[in-house]
Amino acid sequence: EVQLMESGGDLVQPGGSLRLSCAASGFTFSNYNMNWVRQAPGKGLEWLSYIGSASSTIFYADSVKGRFTISRDNGKNSLFLQMNSLRDEDTAVYYCARALQGYRYGRGGMDVWGQGTTVTVSS
Amino acid sequence: DIQMTQSPSSLSASVGDRVTITCRASQSISNYLNWYQQEPRKAPKLLIYGAFSLQSGVPSRFSGSGSGTDFTLTISSLQPEDFATYYCQQTDSTPYTFGQGTKLEIK
Numbered sequence: 001e002v003q004l005m006e007s008g009g010d011l012v013q014p015g016g017s018l019r020l021s022c023a024a025s026g027f028t029f030s031n032y033n034m035n036w037v038r039q040a041p042g043k044g045l046e047w048l049s050y051i052g053s054a055s056s057t058i059f060y061a062d063s064v065k066g067r068f069t070i071s072r073d074n075g076k077n078s079l080f081l082q083m084n085s086l087r088d089e090d091t092a093v094y095y096c097a098r099a100l101q102g103y104r105y106g107r108g109g110m111d112v113w114g115q116g117t118t119v120t121v122s123s
Numbered sequence: 124d125i126q127m128t129q130s131p132s133s134l135s136a137s138v139g140d141r142v143t144i145t146c147r148a149s150q151s152i153s154n155y156l157n158w159y160q161q162e163p164r165k166a167p168k169l170l171i172y173g174a175f176s177l178q179s180g181v182p183s184r185f186s187g188s189g190s191g192t193d194f195t196l197t198i199s200s201l202q203p204e205d206f207a208t209y210y211c212q213q214t215d216s217t218p219y220t221f222g223q224g225t226k227l228e229i230k
Binding site: 050061105107 | 124155157159161165167169172173178214215217218219220221222224
């Protein structure tokens with residue numbers, strides 16, 4: 001079964017750091033581009049970041065650029081999101097999502113999603 | 124950034140109804156438009172990619188159309204499991220922005 005499973009969400013104080021992980025299974029992870037998307041409580045979806053299959057292409061939303069870093073370890077079938085300088089407005093459910101194959105730079109949307117991990121930024 | 128505007132924001136309909144949701148981009152995005160369905164407390168699910176291509180496993184009552192700046196998602200005959208929130212997303216250029224969502228409720 002194709003599956004993504006996020007972990008690492010927690011309660012953290014403003015200014016703090018957190019590292020999210022996403023474990024992939026059931027498909028050849030190294031062949032796929034990946035994304036992070038978040039959803040604040042009661043709000044819509046916000047795309048955060050994209051990484052190509054070989055990590056050679058990376059994009060960020062302006063809201064996280066310079067604070068968050070996306071990375072991957074194809075040998076461990078894992079995707080990561082290092083989050084620094086966290087703010088109250090970063091409180092959300094964070095999803096990792098697989099980019100649909102056949103489109104460059106994730107332009108075909110996201111066809112497999114994890115269940116999400118919750119990050120709460122609060123003092 | 125490209126802004127995506129969905130209408131309506133909410134919609135009440137009955138089982139068997141035909142429903143159309145509209146998504147408008149602030150500039151042309153060719154056909155780089157995707158539609159997702161999200162049930163409460165669940166991850167989104169890809170329904171349509173490339174404006175009109177049906178994702179594998181998605182029922183044929185869902186269809187997408189449009190190009191440039193104006194797009195529609197149509198559900199030809201609503202089923203009970205279709206009551207959810209729907210989002211459009213442009214993937215023409217980063218940041219890959221979503222619409223604000225359309226909540227489809229049972230009348």
